[in-house]
Amino acid sequence: MYLDSLSIQGLRCLERVELSLDSKRNVFIGDNGAGKTSLLEAIYLLGRGHSFRTANSRRLIQDERDQCVVRAQVQNAHGRLPVGILKTADATRVKLGQDTGIKLSELARACPVLVLEPGQHRLVEDGPVLRRRFLDWSVFHVEHAYHEEWRRFSRALKQRNALLRTAQHAMLPTWTRELVSAALKVDQFRRQVFQELLPLINHLLTCFLGEEHGLRIQYRSGWLADSSLEEQYAKQLSQDVERGFTQSGPHRAEIRVSVERHAARDSLSRGQQKLLITAMLLGQAQHFAQRNGISPILLIDDLGSELGQGARATLYEFLKSYSGQIFVTALDADQIPDEWNKVAKMFHVKHGSIEAMV
Numbered sequence: 498m499y500l501d502s503l504s505i506q507g508l509r510c511l512e513r514v515e516l517s518l519d520s521k522r523n524v525f526i527g528d529n530g531a532g533k534t535s536l537l538e539a540i541y542l543l544g545r546g547h548s549f550r551t552a553n554s555r556r557l558i559q560d561e562r563d564q565c566v567v568r569a570q571v572q573n574a575h576g577r578l579p580v581g582i583l584k585t586a587d588a589t590r591v592k593l594g595q596d597t598g599i600k601l602s603e604l605a606r607a608c609p610v611l612v613l614e615p616g617q618h619r620l621v622e623d624g625p626v627l628r629r630r631f632l633d634w635s636v637f638h639v640e641h642a643y644h645e646e647w648r649r650f651s652r653a654l655k656q657r658n659a660l661l662r663t664a665q666h667a668m669l670p671t672w673t674r675e676l677v678s679a680a681l682k683v684d685q686f687r688r689q690v691f692q693e694l695l696p697l698i699n700h701l702l703t704c705f706l707g708e709e710h711g712l713r714i715q716y717r718s719g720w721l722a723d724s725s726l727e728e729q730y731a732k733q734l735s736q737d738v739e740r741g742f743t744q745s746g747p748h749r750a751e752i753r754v755s756v757e758r759h760a761a762r763d764s765l766s767r768g769q770q771k772l773l774i775t776a777m778l779l780g781q782a783q784h785f786a787q788r789n790g791i792s793p794i795l796l797i798d799d800l801g802s803e804l805g806q807g808a809r810a811t812l813y814e815f816l817k818s819y820s821g822q823i824f825v826t827a828l829d830a831d832q833i834p835d836e837w838n839k840v841a842k843m844f845h846v847k848h849g850s851i852e853a854m855v
């Protein structure tokens with residue numbers, strides 16, 4: 498699966514861009530502020546429905562415009578599929594083939610994409626939400642029943658929370674039973690996928706940080722391990738009523754990353770954090786490929802920045818054997834592995850316009 502061509506209109510400084518792409522490696526070189534990250538943002542938008550830099554679509558849309566549009570031809574095992582996404586300040590419209598009104602989940606399946614970019618230190622530094630999303634991306638892409646179970650869980654949680662806030666609790670046992678049933682499924686999927694991901698990530702951590710890295714990554718379900726979820730809901734009922742929400746469950750799950758009992762965010766340097774995140778994302782890409790037989794699109798912003806020589810060599814080695822399509826940005830061509838000069842398609846980015854180098 499890869500993007501054959503790409504068209505962008507009205508996204509940040511990219512007024513109108515039309516590109517014919519290489520199925521494997523595409524490199525974008527340009528000065529600060531030229532529009533390189535915006536290009537990656539456009540591709541990410543196609544596969545995720547939102548930006549990795551902002552939750553506010555208005556910022557993504559070029560000043561003076563009221564919408565941005567990204568279109569691509571996806572080449573997959575069944576042939577060519579046109580995909581497109583249009584964003585206004587408060588709406589998103591998706592097109593797959595000739596069909597409009599498509600759900601974002603369908604777009605995500607057609608165009609799986611992962612990004613490695615400087616802002617991702619938040620994956621380590623922020624609370625559990627981003628790490629849950631990290632795991633859920635993998636679960637969604639390898640366990641197709643997961644999405645429905647997650648929706649069932651979210652619906653039951655919403656209903657239970659609404660009931661907790663009223664004085665009418667007659668339906669509470671029914672929705673609690675539904676919540677427990679969906680929660681256990683969600684947890685089971687997550688736990689299984691986490692077990693598959695972990696050895697891949699650990700192997701990459703060893704490559705990047707050496708045998709003695711001391712990092713430990715654990716999955717926590719979102720409720721205490723010493724009793725069943727049903728028992729915990731029974732025990733916590735009066736507190737849940739008092740607070741007006743359900744305190745335990747998959748919505749409180751966590752991927753805990755620690756070094757010698759300390760949270761990773763308190764004990765790793767910025768560079769080590771970057772290596773940890775790189776290992777997590779590359780492990781995720783490998784896992785996707787093992788389970789689906791195809792590799793997701795990899796977006797790498799500012800290739801090689803903040804990495805020492807050894808780590809950079811490990812990353813280049815990984816990318817060399819990566820079978821999926823890769824998009825990288827860099828300030829200078831000398832940040833790009835030498836052997837790529839012959840095989841990659843090179844583009845020059847300047848003031849929001851992008852030209853293939855000849």
Ligand SMILES: Nc1ncnc2c1ncn2[C@@H]1O[C@H](COP(=O)(O)OP(=O)(O)OP(=O)(O)O)[C@@H](O)[C@H]1O
Nearest residue numbers: 509510528529530531532533534535556558559560
């Ligand atoms: N909504 C917008 N409308 C128009 N221009 C915008 C908008 N948002 C950002 N820009 C401009 O887009 C330009 C491109 O930024 P981008 O982050 O893509 O650059 P970059 O090439 O990745 O730079 P760097 O190497 O410094 O990260 C910036 O100059 C920024 O001012």
